[in-house]
Amino acid sequence: MERGATYRIVVRGELDSRFACLFGGMQMKGDKGTTVVCGPVIDQAQLHGYIARFQELGLELLSVEQVSGAE
Numbered sequence: 001m002e003r004g005a006t007y008r009i010v011v012r013g014e015l016d017s018r019f020a021c022l023f024g025g026m027q028m029k030g031d032k033g034t035t036v037v038c039g040p041v042i043d044q045a046q047l048h049g050y051i052a053r054f055q056e057l058g059l060e061l062l063s064v065e066q067v068s069g070a071e
Helices: 019-023 042-055
Strands: 005-012 027-031 035-043 060-068
Touching: 005 042, 019 027, 019 042, 035 042, 042 060
Parallel strands: none
Antiparallel strands: 005 035, 005 060, 027 035
């Protein structure tokens, strides 16, 4: 993964903006039983850390997609 990529992560379950601090201030939006989290991810370690946090919160990971970043 290149540095500074933007990711869109979707999990089953709804989180509100109070949890944004756990995900580096990424944008969060609840939608019909899911939460979409979108924003910059510095590197693979940070991405894996975010995924681990979702697991700790008991949320099922539905998708992880890089939406932009250095080629």
